[in-house]
Amino acid sequence: MKLILAIVQDKDASRLRNEFIESNVRATKLSTTGGFLKSGNTTFIIGIADDRVDEVLSMIKKTSQARQEYVTPPMNLDASSDGSITSPVEVQVGGATVFVLPVEQFHQF
């Protein structure tokens, strides 16, 4: 048994949660606020058998890893603007910080 603590961006949390449900991984979601990652974060506490740790790490990486996305900024309404459509800009989103902790006892009552 291991305890995995995974801190992901809020925007990736529901997709990751669906992965956990699909794969019968028991996870509890804590509400957290920024720190490790720029925007709002969600922390998952996951209890998992030793032989499934790599599988869970893969799910976290797949849904939440840092990546580039193109975002179109809102149109510039400034007087000095020529009113032309703004171009999409590349921004980094996602990212996950993950701790795997040893567990001395695990109980379900």
Next chain:
Amino acid sequence: MKLILAIVQDKDASRLRNEFIESNVRATKLSTTGGFLKSGNTTFIIGIADDRVDEVLSMIKKTSQARQEYVTPPMNLDASSDGSITSPVEVQVGGATVFVLPVEQFHQF
């Protein structure tokens, strides 16, 4: 010193908290949302001496273990209903998921 992480149903949290206070067990309550258990969950972080771990596990089990309760569903107002009083149904409530973690250092400042 051990760190006990206990995830219980919201409905059992205040009774468990009272047990902790009564027994001078220092616990911090995190707000969490579903996952391990069906309804809303509360997570407690408990710092405890090694020789009191079993005592804390007993408190959690006593207040929070899964059990059957009888609930009377709201009256059926459906047109197809005969308007009779609904019968109580058995539902499972409670349940606790508990991790005991090793601690390398413990400080109070």
Next chain:
Amino acid sequence: MKLILAIVQDKDASRLRNEFIESNVRATKLSTTGGFLKSGNTTFIIGIADDRVDEVLSMIKKTSQARQEYVTPPMNLDASSDGSITSPVEVQVGGATVFVLPVEQFHQF
């Protein structure tokens, strides 16, 4: 790598957070409610290299340790009061509870 779990009073949390940012310590803030300490608490999860654990413990101690402060109670409007200005009283504020936990794996995706 260690995981430090630090529970401090809400009133000390933003100063501690600034210390972490200044020193490039990656911390995630959880919202928590009382227990270890009298008023509202904030829990930080901090991932840190082994050789910086003492430095982080010093930051927590410096910003959050229990201390005496003088507080002037609101004026007594009771009929039996002589209307004189109340005297400042000494109250204890702050205090931190800190766990240092071993980490088996640490990943950033």
